[in-house]
Amino acid sequence: MAVGADMKLDAHALRADFPILAQEINGKPLAYLDSAVTAQKPRQVLDAMTQFYETSYGNVHRGVYALAERATEAFEGARERIARFVNAPSSRELIFTRNATEGLNLVAYAWGFTNLGPGDLVVVTELEHHSNFVPWQYVAKRTGAGFRMIPLTETGELDIDALDEIVAGGRVKVVATNLVSNALGTINPVDRLSAWAHEHEAIMVVDGAQAAPHLAIDVQAIGCDFFAFSAHKLCGPSGVGALWGRRELLEEMEPFNLGGHMIRKVQFEETTWGDLPHKFEAGTSPIAEAVGFGAAVDYITAAGLEAIERHEHELAAYALERLRDVPGIVLYGPPAERRAGIVSFNIEGIHPHDVAQVLDWEGVAIRAGHHCCQPLMHRLGVAATNRASFYLYTVPEEIDRLADGLLRVRKVFG
Amino acid sequence: MEDLYREVILDHYKNPRGHGVIEDADATAEGVNPLCGDEVSIYVAFDEDGETIDEIKFSGRGCAISQAATSMLTEMVTGRTATEVGELSKDELLEEIGIPNMSPIRIKCALLGLGVLKVALHRAKGTALPQEWAGLDEEFQVR
Numbered sequence: 001m002a003v004g005a006d007m008k009l010d011a012h013a014l015r016a017d018f019p020i021l022a023q024e025i026n027g028k029p030l031a032y033l034d035s036a037v038t039a040q041k042p043r044q045v046l047d048a049m050t051q052f053y054e055t056s057y058g059n060v061h062r063g064v065y066a067l068a069e070r071a072t073e074a075f076e077g078a079r080e081r082i083a084r085f086v087n088a089p090s091s092r093e094l095i096f097t098r099n100a101t102e103g104l105n106l107v108a109y110a111w112g113f114t115n116l117g118p119g120d121l122v123v124v125t126e127l128e129h130h131s132n133f134v135p136w137q138y139v140a141k142r143t144g145a146g147f148r149m150i151p152l153t154e155t156g157e158l159d160i161d162a163l164d165e166i167v168a169g170g171r172v173k174v175v176a177t178n179l180v181s182n183a184l185g186t187i188n189p190v191d192r193l194s195a196w197a198h199e200h201e202a203i204m205v206v207d208g209a210q211a212a213p214h215l216a217i218d219v220q221a222i223g224c225d226f227f228a229f230s231a232h233k234l235c236g237p238s239g240v241g242a243l244w245g246r247r248e249l250l251e252e253m254e255p256f257n258l259g260g261h262m263i264r265k266v267q268f269e270e271t272t273w274g275d276l277p278h279k280f281e282a283g284t285s286p287i288a289e290a291v292g293f294g295a296a297v298d299y300i301t302a303a304g305l306e307a308i309e310r311h312e313h314e315l316a317a318y319a320l321e322r323l324r325d326v327p328g329i330v331l332y333g334p335p336a337e338r339r340a341g342i343v344s345f346n347i348e349g350i351h352p353h354d355v356a357q358v359l360d361w362e363g364v365a366i367r368a369g370h371h372c373c374q375p376l377m378h379r380l381g382v383a384a385t386n387r388a389s390f391y392l393y394t395v396p397e398e399i400d401r402l403a404d405g406l407l408r409v410r411k412v413f414g
Numbered sequence: 415m416e417d418l419y420r421e422v423i424l425d426h427y428k429n430p431r432g433h434g435v436i437e438d439a440d441a442t443a444e445g446v447n448p449l450c451g452d453e454v455s456i457y458v459a460f461d462e463d464g465e466t467i468d469e470i471k472f473s474g475r476g477c478a479i480s481q482a483a484t485s486m487l488t489e490m491v492t493g494r495t496a497t498e499v500g501e502l503s504k505d506e507l508l509e510e511i512g513i514p515n516m517s518p519i520r521i522k523c524a525l526l527g528l529g530v531l532k533v534a535l536h537r538a539k540g541t542a543l544p545q546e547w548a549g550l551d552e553e554f555q556v557r
Binding site: 351352353354357358368369370377382383384412413 | 419424427449450451452476477478479519520523
């Protein structure tokens with residue numbers, strides 16, 4: 001772990017923790033600039049999972065033998081640390097899910113179907129990932145509630161002025177937004193939206209998938225009611241995520257998945273539900289993945305979330321400056337100081353697939369597509385964009401290679 | 415690796431053959447690749463025999479592979495019968511494009527034009543799409 005005394009992050013040193021980065025692609029060193037789609041894994045996380053499998057694996061909350069106890073301890077220990085990581089008042093409010101999407105579906109189904117009806121409004125944003133858009137659109141349609149979208153300004157930020165008009169259209173019951181946009185990197189004023197939601201007695205649901213890896217999260221300071229995130233974007237394994245929810249809401253809610261482990265008592269006539277968080281964790285959990293999730297949270301906490309955030313801002317500013325010089329480039333999103341380490345762009349007349357393909361020859365991996373944000377692509381008037389995204393192991397030299405690669409793209413298709 | 419954008423592909427991309435629209439076409443369809451937003455519309459005019467492809471044009475926008483492959487397709491099928499083209503296999507087109515080891519994602523780009531053409535021809539003839547293409551019309555949202 002390489003952190004200087006001034007809490008400045010040493011990305012060059014941190015790279016040694018990530019075995020996958022030390023390889024060549026098409027004869028060039030890999031420049032992995034797609035961390036927003038998923039982050040790479042440090043040896044510390046891989047080792048924690050291997051060690052767990054080799055010494056402590058068993059099912060949790062079930063056996064009376066030593067392995068079962070060890071596994072339960074590791075699993076619940078991870079829950080404690082992840083709950084602390086987002087400053088949850090209690091780890092009982094932290095539910096393990098498959099990913100952020102499942103956490104958001106849990107809220108949409110278990111809270112939405114009981115509490116929404118005609119005359120109610122569900123408010124999402126034009127910047128939403130499909131994971132926090134489609135479940136709400138679906139539940140609104142099924143319950144007869146209205147579905148509204150907070151529009152974007154020209155810089156790809158939420159147009160807060162539109163809130164008055166939205167609230168005039170019905171009873172706002174749900175406000176759902178991401179804290180950081182996966183497509184543009186925009187950091188949204190979620191604390192302000194939480195206050196607005198609560199003013200109207202609505203619940204505030206935050207998709208934190210893109211935020212949790214990049215800034216220190218305090219669910220109590222944000223003031224939201226639900227916060228969903230995934231391990232795989234913060235250097236943890238895929239297949240596990242977490243949902244934090246306010247205890248009184250979780251307790252009132254119906255269960256989402258039904259089956260083993262989530263029950264208190266099962267009889268032919270009736271079944272009663274277990275306590276939090278088990279009520280929402282039916283079936284065998286992703287156990288080793290949860291342990292890896294805990295190790296990932298330890299890893300990025302040791303690197304320092306403030307240091308990560310600062311590092312990403314510097315990279316975003318540097319990338320915007322470097323890419324501005326590429327002829328025909330169109331850059332999307334807010335200025336560097338109001339975005340995470342994500343830069344979305346197009347090159348006039350060249351399809352993103354072609355851009356990404358030529359960059360791949362240079363060993364530079366970026367994303368080309370709609371980023372699961374079709375409403376946003378529609379707003380931008382494009383089918384797709386290119387997106388370069390950075391994390392704690394990204395170094396400025398990789399951004400130089402991106403900029404040089406884009407000049408090559410221009411040459412191939414010019 | 416760089417075979418993907420060899421000269422002939424770039425030439426078809428930059429100077430597409432058969433680019434345009436046929437008013438009063440005998441067969442027409444349009445489709446998109448939802449993965450990346452590539453769009454292709456195809457227009458076919460038959461010979462007097464009502465069977466041989468006399469003229470084929472396309473319009474659209476998208477990545478170099480989808481547009482170049484459709485341009486190459488127009489050269490391949492002109493003068494052939496609707497039945498022959500209806501039976502044309504994916505492999506035949508991919509061989510003509512001549513890119514070895516294309517990734518599955520890019521193969522979809524390459525096949526967009528052929529899929530749209532197949533739907534246009536089978537629709538004009540009132541015949542069913544061959545098994546190999548079943549479901550592709552929905553995937554490409556062909557209208």
